[in-house]
Amino acid sequence: MSIPRNWRTRQQRYSLKAEVCDNCGKTIFPPRDVCPHCARERQHWTTLSGLGEVYSFTTMYNAPTGFEEYAPYTMALVKLNEGPLVTAQLTDVDAGEVRIGMPVEMVTRKLMQDGDEGQILYGYKFRPVLQRTSA
Amino acid sequence: MREVAIIGIGQTPVGEHWEKSLRHLAHDAIGAAMRDAGIETADALYVGNMLSGELNGQEHLGALIADFSGLRGIEAMKVEAACGSGAAALRVGIMSVASGLNDIVLVCGIEKMTDAPGHVTTSALATAADQEYEVSQGISFVGLNALLMRRYMHEYGVSKEAFAGFTVNAHRNALTNPNAMFHSAVSEAAYARAGMIADPINLLDSSPVCDGAACVVLAPADRYRSRTQARILASAVAIDSLAVHDRRDPLVLDAAVISSQKAYAQARLTPVDIHLFELHDAFSIMSALSLEAAGFAPRGAGVQLAQHGEISLTGRIPISTMGGLKARGHPVGATGVYQVVEAVMQLTGRAGPNQVGGATVAMTQNIGGSGATVITHILGAV
CATH class of the missing domain: 3.40.47.10 (Thiolase/Chalcone synthase)
Known part of the structure; x- marks a missing residue:
């Protein structure tokens, strides 16, 4: 990914910055100029909880350029609690343990690196929701 | 609007055509379709292609292929809609004939995929998806x-x-x-x-990665009734x-x-x-x-x-x-x-x-x- 493109989309990738449509109230991720549900142009910003569940998943054996060194890895469609689906890698989980409906949470991880001297692309991945112990 | 007819078809075998470049393949299909239609020239050529820029380092296919097929001077351009490029070019050809802007129109779908290594082709195909929110995730x-x-x-x-x-x-x-x-x-x-x-x-x-070209010749149905093979x-x-x-x-x-x-x-x-x-x-x-x-x-x-x-x-x-x-x-x-x-x-x-x-x-x-x-x-x- 080019440096300007990386920079432009950083808030979405680092913190799931999203929009809520002022007209229909639906949550929109990734952000758009026009609501895909009602075609109106007024939205306000929101940040998503990062919580959702696995809608579907696959293990990538033939990775596209830039991702070869990470193969095999697990890709998923994650249904976020606020409504949108998002395409992302799963992490911190064995491929054999993934199930549709599994609760997951967003974490920030390295996605890829443009060669030895290029920029490192960071972004969201999702992992199984950790059991939290009470203090 | 005029009714549109198909008056000729042509195709190359689909496969790994190491011996032929993009332009040769396209002309093989175009030549076959023109012979099938019994025509020697056309008013326009619309080329359906997705990956020539990514895999062959070649754009501007309308002029390239029309010229290579001996059609210098006609109208020609490439139409792109990812894997739907072939039918998109046909759609443009139909609009061109139906509107009356052109009479005889060639529509050629062409892809030359085997000139690039596999991972390059995989990435090129992924340009049909959302680069910022799908492909960037892997x-x-x-x-x-x-x-x-x-x-x-x-x-x-x-x-x-x-x-x-x-x-x-x-x-x-x-x-x-x-x-x-x-x-x-x-x-x-x-x-x-x-x-x-x-x-x-x-x-x-x-489906496999491969090379191939196919072509149809379009014409107004009322003027080419005897040569009509199928009606749109x-x-x-x-x-x-x-x-x-x-x-x-x-x-x-x-x-x-x-x-x-x-x-x-x-x-x-x-x-x-x-x-x-x-x-x-x-x-x-x-x-x-x-x-x-x-x-x-x-x-x-x-x-x-x-x-x-x-x-x-x-x-x-x-x-x-x-x-x-x-x-x-x-x-x-x-x-x-x-x-x-x-x-x-x-x-x-x-x-x-x-x-x-x-x-x-x-x-x-x-x-x-x-x-x-x-x-x-x-x-x-x-």
Whole structure:
């Protein structure tokens, strides 16, 4: 990914910055100029909880350029609690343990690196929701 | 608007054409179509192609191919809609003839994929998906289809083996198509054994990387009645979001539903009137989703047509009659034109052992991306 493109989309990738449509109230991720549900142009910003569940998943054996060194890895469609689906890698989980409906949470991880001297692309991945112990 | 006729068809064999460059392949198809139509020149050429910039370092195909085919001076340009580029070029050609702006129009679909190494081709194909929110995460085009197939199996309680019928049918039909890439039958057992690419999609769910070119010649029907091979009864395009995650429901190809309905309305036909359906079986899951979207099966039941033999040459709705994308091959930007060439062969009784008996109405549907652009044509026999 080019440096300007990386920079432009950083808030979405680092913190799931999203929009809520002022007209229909639906949550929109990734952000758009026009609501895909009602075609109106007024939205306000929101940040998503990062919580959702696995809608579907696959293990990538033939990775596209830039991702070869990470193969095999697990890709998923994650249904976020606020409504949108998002395409992302799963992490911190064995491929054999993934199930549709599994609760997951967003974490920030390295996605890829443009060669030895290029920029490192960071972004969201999702992992199984950790059991939290009470203090 | 004028009624549009197809007056000539041409195609190259689909395969790995190491000895031929993009321009040679395109001219082979164009020359064959012009000879078939009995014409020596044309008013315009529309080239359907997706990847020439990425894989061949060559754009500007309209001028390149028209000139190489001896058509210097005519109107020519490239039309791109990812894997739907071939049918998109046909759509432009039909608009050109129907409007009266041009009379004789060539539509050539061409893709030269084998000049680049595999991972480059994989990445190039992924340009059909959303670069910022799908591809940047590490997904490939196969991966996107795998996400759809897994969800389909989960939501409808379908096994992976249930999809075998699509592959078996495509390979059986390709056996007797001399222009098909594969001439090998595939058994259900072989399908079950095939290596995984992105589970649950295995090698035998997937159409191959290959080269090929196909061409049709269009003309106004009223002036070329004696040379008409097939009539264009409908031509319809609809789009959806590029990204699968942005769809209203990933398991419904909304653009295919709308594109099909527009086409049925134009032709004043319904699914029961269609004698064969050349659908976009780039992956077996796309066959199931396309059959449902085009009204041949209810939601979740598309895969059952493959299990019950209804998609064979003698079935209720024959698909992939010359091998489809799976076994004839999927030279991406050429595919939409191959589908139409094959439909014309069926409507003119030139499909040989693959002939669908009594076929007078054929439908083709070419899909760009994983359902973002869907282009449907309905053709009628003379």
